[in-house]
Amino acid sequence: MEQKEPIIRLDHLGKEFHTVNGTVKALEDINLDIYAGEIFGIIGLSGAGKSTLVRCINYLEVPTAGDVVFEGISMKGLDRAGINQVRRSMGMIFQQFNLLSQRNVLKNVCFPMELQKTPKDQAVKRARELLDMVGLADREKAYPAQLSGGQKQRVAIARALATNPKVLLCDEATSALDPNTTKAILQLLKEINRKLGVTVIVITHEMGVIEAICDRVAIIDKSHIAEVGSVSEIFSGPKSAIGRQLIMGDTVHADFGDSKLVRIIFDGRASNEPVLANLILACKVPVNIMYAATKDVNGTALGQMIIQLPKDEGEEKRVMNYLATAGIPHEEVTRDDF
Amino acid sequence: MTFDAATMDMILKGIQETLYMVGVSSVLSYLIGIPLGIVLVVTDKNGIRPIPAVQTVLGIAINLLRAVPFIILLIMVMPITQALVGTLVGSKAIVPPLVIAAAPYIARMVESSFKEVDAGVIEAAKSMGAGTFQIVWKVLLPEAKPSLLVGAAISITTILGYSAMAGFVGGGGLGAIAINHGYYRYELGLMLVTAAILVIIVQIIQEVMMRLSRATDRRIR
Numbered sequence: 108m109e110q111k112e113p114i115i116r117l118d119h120l121g122k123e124f125h126t127v128n129g130t131v132k133a134l135e136d137i138n139l140d141i142y143a144g145e146i147f148g149i150i151g152l153s154g155a156g157k158s159t160l161v162r163c164i165n166y167l168e169v170p171t172a173g174d175v176v177f178e179g180i181s182m183k184g185l186d187r188a189g190i191n192q193v194r195r196s197m198g199m200i201f202q203q204f205n206l207l208s209q210r211n212v213l214k215n216v217c218f219p220m221e222l223q224k225t226p227k228d229q230a231v232k233r234a235r236e237l238l239d240m241v242g243l244a245d246r247e248k249a250y251p252a253q254l255s256g257g258q259k260q261r262v263a264i265a266r267a268l269a270t271n272p273k274v275l276l277c278d279e280a281t282s283a284l285d286p287n288t289t290k291a292i293l294q295l296l297k298e299i300n301r302k303l304g305v306t307v308i309v310i311t312h313e314m315g316v317i318e319a320i321c322d323r324v325a326i327i328d329k330s331h332i333a334e335v336g337s338v339s340e341i342f343s344g345p346k347s348a349i350g351r352q353l354i355m356g357d358t359v360h361a362d363f364g365d366s367k368l369v370r371i372i373f374d375g376r377a378s379n380e381p382v383l384a385n386l387i388l389a390c391k392v393p394v395n396i397m398y399a400a401t402k403d404v405n406g407t408a409l410g411q412m413i414i415q416l417p418k419d420e421g422e423e424k425r426v427m428n429y430l431a432t433a434g435i436p437h438e439e440v441t442r443d444d445f
Numbered sequence: 446m447t448f449d450a451a452t453m454d455m456i457l458k459g460i461q462e463t464l465y466m467v468g469v470s471s472v473l474s475y476l477i478g479i480p481l482g483i484v485l486v487v488t489d490k491n492g493i494r495p496i497p498a499v500q501t502v503l504g505i506a507i508n509l510l511r512a513v514p515f516i517i518l519l520i521m522v523m524p525i526t527q528a529l530v531g532t533l534v535g536s537k538a539i540v541p542p543l544v545i546a547a548a549p550y551i552a553r554m555v556e557s558s559f560k561e562v563d564a565g566v567i568e569a570a571k572s573m574g575a576g577t578f579q580i581v582w583k584v585l586l587p588e589a590k591p592s593l594l595v596g597a598a599i600s601i602t603t604i605l606g607y608s609a610m611a612g613f614v615g616g617g618g619l620g621a622i623a624i625n626h627g628y629y630r631y632e633l634g635l636m637l638v639t640a641a642i643l644v645i646i647v648q649i650i651q652e653v654m655m656r657l658s659r660a661t662d663r664r665i666r
């Protein structure tokens with residue numbers, strides 16, 4: 108990371124909302140430096156203030172305290188025209204894509220250039236280049252309603268890049284997409300960052316997103332920054348409670364107590380697959396191995412294993428369903444059975 | 446039921462007058478109603494350029510006008526009508542009261558169409574540095590178009606309904622025929638025929654606008 112002047116500096120930033128139910132402090136004393144060329148992640152639980160934070164960066168939300176400094180220019184002092192000028196240097200993409208439903212793909216990408224009064228032929232040429240880059244060159248005549256979620260996000264990315272912004276703000280850009288599409292979109296963001304040198308700011312509640320593309324990450328919890336650091340630093344040793352929770356997940360604290368016990372029978376058929384590992388991955392729940400005895404008979408394992416399921420009824424049910432649908436022989440047992 | 450040539454002429458002239466009144470009034474009402482609707486939405490406290498004072502005052506003015514029954518309004522605005530068109534009788538004289546009654550109604554229809562536009566799309570436009578005028582012109586109007594057309598079907602039929610009352614104050618058109626001949630002279634057949642023609646006109650307006658809305662709406666695959 109080049110430790111020169113940050114492209115964006117959040118300086119004691121705060122945001123309060125005044126509602127009928129009183130004042131909501133969405134952000135308090137946020138200090139962050141984001142450097143040109145990096146992919147910066149901001150992660151936090153729902154309601155932590157992530158969206159508010161990213162919307163303050165381009166002044167969609169006007170901070171009630173502190174300042175946003177973009178390329179050395181304080182945004183606090185800017186008038187409406189000045190803010191619009193800065194916004195043109197910052198593209199933004201959204202969870203819900205927010206494409207213009209009555210414009211086709213090409214015209215959607217031309218939209219920000221139209222706002223800047225770029226000559227039409229020039230805009231169309233640039234839009235086609237961008238659509239080519241995001242892999243949608245053949246869909247320029249399609250309307251948003253005719254596209255999949257992933258395709259819509261690609262159009263939104265092309266549109267956000269149309270004015271050659273220096274920064275791309277992404278608010279939960281992959282949260283409405285399936286895992287494969289998410290991977291592809293994240294890859295595209297990374298490519299844009301590497302090829303065009305665009306600074307990317309990614310807001311997410313999924314650690315996987317941070318892990319996949321970010322260089323540095325800030326963890327935001329209850330309106331405050333809990334910790335900031337390189338992704339490897341944070342992953343190897345989260346200092347805050349929220350950091351540990353986000354990285355290791357809630358599951359490490361799962362409550363077992365005297366919950367249900369299940370005997371899994373290895374009949375040689377099920378043993379050539381990693382039954383337990385698959386179960387844990389598919390159900391996303393921890394299980395406790397209480398007893399295991401398997402024997403190798405002509406290359407296949409025979410035997411049994413007794414596992415303890417989590418106390419949570421939903422999780423317990425998920426495991427039982429998984430065992431049933433996967434056709435793994437099993438039976439419920441009591442403590443006295445072993 | 447047969448009509449002589451004179452009656453046929455009268456009906457044809459009635460159709461013409463009705464179409465004239467409704468056409469002119471609709472165009473003028475929309476010319477006034479759309480900007481008013483835009484102001485209502487833009488200056489709303491959650492709008493793109495909140496000016497609560499303007500919003501409130503305009504809202505009250507619109508509600509006042511909408512609260513007055515058309516037949517009363519027709520009489521109340523007679524001085525304005527006289528000043529604008531120089532007469533108080535005939536199809537021309539019905540246009541000013543129609544516009545004064547319909548414009549606030551249309552402003553509300555337009556307002557509700559604009560409010561249906563996805564806030565996320567407006568936010569996206571803002572994030573690209575769009576100004577207020579650009580958002581109105583390039584986002585609100587095109588995105589609300591299908592809904593505006595459906596609204597127009599409702600507004601124009603309402604204006605048609607109002608125009609039928611012109612007969613009471615010496616205006617023209619099909620409504621006047623129905624009132625003068627059907628109601629005052631008990632010519633039931635003629636009244637039914639004019640009513641039937643009005644129904645057909647409503648049907649045509651409704652159908653054309655709905656089709657136009659559907660055919661131009663790009664949200665439909």
Ligand SMILES: Nc1ncnc2c1ncn2[C@@H]1O[C@H](COP(=O)(O)OP(=O)(O)OP(=O)(O)O)[C@@H](O)[C@H]1O
Nearest residue numbers: 124126131133152153154155156157158159160312
């Ligand atoms: N316009 C608003 N008016 C009042 N309160 C608001 C407004 N916008 C956000 N808040 C409040 O500010 C806090 C932070 O909201 P924000 O949307 O930034 O959270 P988030 O981290 O993006 O959550 P999520 O992951 O659910 O999107 C919440 O308590 C929310 O209720």
Ligand SMILES: [Mg+2]
Nearest residue numbers: 157158159279
């Ligand atoms: Mg959010």
